[in-house]
Amino acid sequence: MKSPPAPASAPATAVNPDIDSERRASTFDVEKLVNFWDGGAERTRLRRAVEHVINSDPVFSQENQYFWTPTERYEAAVKRAVHLRQKIKELGWTDDGPEVQFAFRILGSELAFGVHNMVFITTIMKLGTDAQIAKWVPLAKDYHIIGTYAQTELGHGTNLRALETTATFDASSQDFVLNTPKVSSIKWWPADLGRSASHAVVLAQLYTQGVCHRMHAFIVQIRSLLDHSTLPGISVGDIGPKLAFEQVDNGYLRMQNVHVPKENMLSRYSRVASDGSYIKQGSDRINYISMVFTRVGIMSGEILPALAKACVIAVRYSAVRRQSELKPGEKEAKILDYQTQQLKLLPQVATTFAFHLMGSSLEAFCKKVNLQIKTERDFSSLPELHALSAGMKALISATSTAGVETCRRACGGHGYSTLSGLPWLYCRVVASCTYEGENTVMLLQTARFLMKCLALVDSGQPLPQSVSYLSEPVSRYCSAKEKTDFFKPFLYTEAYKHRAQRLIKDSGDKLQSLLLSGFELYAAWNVTSVQLANTALAHCQYIVVKNFVEIMEGLKLEAGVQQVIKRLCDLHALTGILSNAGDFLYDGYITGKQLDLVTSSHLDLLALIRTDAVSIVDAFDYSDQQLNSAIGNYDGNAYQRLFEWAQKCPLNAKVNLAYEKYLKPRLQAAASKL
CATH class of the missing domain: 1.20.140.10 (Butyryl-CoA Dehydrogenase, subunit A, domain 3)
Structure with a gap:
């Protein structure tokens, strides 16, 4: 049966005969399965075109990145994110078009600003008024501001009703005063917060006229746009090493009497009047959207x-x-x-x-x-x-x-x-x-x-449709x-x-x-x-x-x-x-x-x-660059590539200080005895 064309990234080296024989034995047209996976032949064509743009650009290369330090990973991720935004403009891709969607999926978490793009902007789009969207979203899309989504706290994550961060409306100043009153209320884990973000959508319990109206979202500036310095009342930084995602600057945010303009409360479905009256315009559940x-x-x-x-x-x-x-x-x-x-x-x-x-x-x-x-x-x-x-x-x-x-x-x-x-x-x-x-x-x-x-x-x-089967008859025994x-x-x-x-x-x-x-x-x-x-x-x-x-x-x-x-x-x-x-x-x-x-x-x-x-797995159509695997390349030459990549390890080109400090005296002392 017809095999798919080798990915654009497939090396020019000979294909391992063991994997070549697998493809020759295929019982179906792999390209047709690729099209099914993508949702149509045109989407396959478009995705591959986007992949070609990305794979041919050295800024997006993942070569040797397994040997990088966390700082190098972070800096490369930021560089890629900014470069991709420039590419999008140069190529005339629209933000809601399939090309941009493919680009983000291809690069995945190799880009910085994932929360900025997926959550910060989306939250403003979903919960903001038309005026708020017009003000903030263009700035965010062009990276004139970098945002994060500060919801999770040291003491609370999934239980949003128990969040301790407060936003209290001050009628005299016509703004909100935000506080993280306890250690357990410090915002913890938001990506893009540790070193990058200038702004945050902060989830806080809204208080007006002494009444709590539960969780609401506020846009809070946390760093200066001129020199990236921390603003008054803000304590922010990186939370330190993690199991993975070294390129992501997960951070903490502590706020002490931080004043936020009244218009920075995202107000499509609820708002606060100048006298502190709370006006609800939709479902409470919208804050979870x-x-x-x-x-x-x-x-x-x-x-x-x-x-x-x-x-x-x-x-x-x-x-x-x-x-x-x-x-x-x-x-x-x-x-x-x-x-x-x-x-x-x-x-x-x-x-x-x-x-x-x-x-x-x-x-x-x-x-x-x-x-x-x-x-x-x-x-x-x-x-x-x-x-x-x-x-x-x-x-x-x-x-x-x-x-x-x-x-x-x-x-x-x-x-x-x-x-x-x-x-x-x-x-x-x-x-x-x-x-x-x-x-x-x-x-x-x-x-x-x-x-x-x-x-x-x-x-x-x-x-509801997904549970309609609860009222349907079902057989008592398997036939x-x-x-x-x-x-x-x-x-x-x-x-x-x-x-x-x-x-x-x-x-x-x-x-x-x-x-x-x-x-x-x-x-x-x-x-x-x-x-x-x-x-x-x-x-x-x-x-x-x-x-x-x-x-x-x-x-x-x-x-x-x-x-x-x-x-x-x-x-x-x-x-x-x-x-x-x-x-x-x-x-x-x-x-x-x-x-x-x-x-x-x-x-x-x-x-x-x-x-x-x-x-079948060929039909997932991942390029070798996306897999970034010494043993999973299209050509099947796993052993050759493992050996080649191992030789690139920086440790192989460095002086072994442990040898000089601890092993050399012992080994040299033994030399005369052998």
């Missing part, structure tokens, strides 16, 4: 690419790494031929597809909700979007983190080398389990929404009689639906039972929280499988591509059943014998997908 949109954006822009890249690296490496004899007397086998290696990697590839499609659906839902709010001031879908994005963020970040680590381990010792690119990916993706909402808290927020919807079912009221039955999407989708329905109902029943026995609501919730978190997870897993099936069944692609996508859909669903077998066996919906059939079907899929494994 930036978090929701950011959460959806990072799933597609940061979390999923880490898993996709890890799959590319690990599958390609597994096609060229030979280890032990599979058949006695023959040469060492490709490790991808071992069923155990397939079990590690191929479900990760299937999950990448499932999450990619889910991310696209979430982005479409975001656009729909945003339009409803903007044109009709209709906030009715916001709770559903919040609950769905919270649960999906928890599921996708945790699963992707585990998946990247699985890929890293599957590459053996070379996967432990930073030069493989895998530790770099892992250290970045693991952070997503806590930023933009700690995962357990996110699941419990989704669970709270589910419990409210369960109450609607009992009262016969209509349900599978042979293993091929588990290749029927309706059958396994019904299994996921049954499981989610049962767990939601069981959680609701337990809560109700505890309340009837005398428990207060908070206590009943706490002792049910483990069950509730698992319930939210089951709900999200059902939505992902259902979404994959609906998209897959609506496709009209050529048979080879359609077959590959169908197999990946089946593999993702069956992997989830096996991983959560207890839930499916619990009430007899699936029997032990049927679970054996699932296992058999699952193993059959591994063998079928293995044939196309390299071509």
Whole structure:
């Protein structure tokens, strides 16, 4: 079948015959799968054009960056961000156009000012008045000001209602006075704050006329635009070393009686009159909208690419790494031929597809909700979007983190080398389990929404679309009689639906039972929280499988591509059943014998997908520059590149001071004895 053209970055060196044979054995047109992944052939063409611009520009080069210091990483990230802005203007790309979106996705967190672009500007766009948008957004887009989003505090993160930063309206001066009154209220973690930001959108509890109106957003200048010095009442700096993201200047912000002009409160949905009267013009939930949109954006822009890249690296490496004899007397086998290696990697590839499609659906839902709010001031879908994005963020970040680590381990010792690119990916993706909402808290927020919807079912009221299945009938037993039955999407989708329905109902029943026995609501919730978190997870897993099936069944692609996508859909669903077998066996919906059939079907899929494994990950279409992996390049020459890159290590060109100070005397003393 037709193989994709080598990425523009592919080296001129000969392709490793082991990986070349994989591509020659492909059963489908890889370019068609690339187009599907991108959302159409025109988007593929446009993305590649943007990649060419970036890959051919030395400012964006990642060469040798694994050897850089944190300061060098930070400075390079700032340089890239400023340079990209200049490129955007030179090339005439529009800020809301696909070229800019592709550019940011290609460069990812190799750019500084991620929070500035994704959150600071977005928050002003969502919560600011037209006048505020006109004033601040052009300045921010051209980097005449650098902004951050200061929400998380030392003592509080996900629980926004408990934030301790205050903004008190002073009617005499017609401004707000902001304070971080305790050590625990110091803003902590905002990216772009430590060394870069001149301004911050600060989330604070609004007080007027002695009344707290909960959290609101304020634009606060924190550094001088003339010399970058800290302004009066402000204490700001970098929080120090982290597990990863050395190029990001996460910072702290302490405020003592900082006066902010009245017009700096973002006031599209609420405002304060000159006498201190508070005027509400929308839903309280609107203050959470930036978090929701950011959460959806990072799933597609940061979390999923880490898993996709890890799959590319690990599958390609597994096609060229030979280890032990599979058949006695023959040469060492490709490790991808071992069923155990397939079990590690191929479900990760299937999950990448499932999450990619889910991310696209979430982005479409975001656009729909945003339009409803903007044109009709209709906030009715916001709770559903919040609950769905919270649960999906928890599921996708945790699963992707585990998946990247699985890929890293599957590459053996070379996967432990930073030069493989895998530790770099892992250290970045693991952070997503806590930023933009700690995962357990996110699941419990989704669970709270589910419990409210369960109450609607009992009262016969209509349900939001994502939970409408709670009022739908579902079969009591799985009808599978042979293993091929588990290749029927309706059958396994019904299994996921049954499981989610049962767990939601069981959680609701337990809560109700505890309340009837005398428990207060908070206590009943706490002792049910483990069950509730698992319930939210089951709900999200059902939505992902259902979404994959609906998209897959609506496709009209050529048979080879359609077959590959169908197999990946089946593999993702069956992997989830096996991983959560207890839930499916619990009430007899699936029997032990049927679970054996699932296992058999699952193993059959591994063998079928293995044939196309390299071509499937090729369809993710990452350039070698984006992968930045010595073992994951398109040409498959892993060993050569590892050796070449190791020789570039600066330590190899430096004098070994430890030798001079500590080892030399001992070694020289021993020389006469040998």
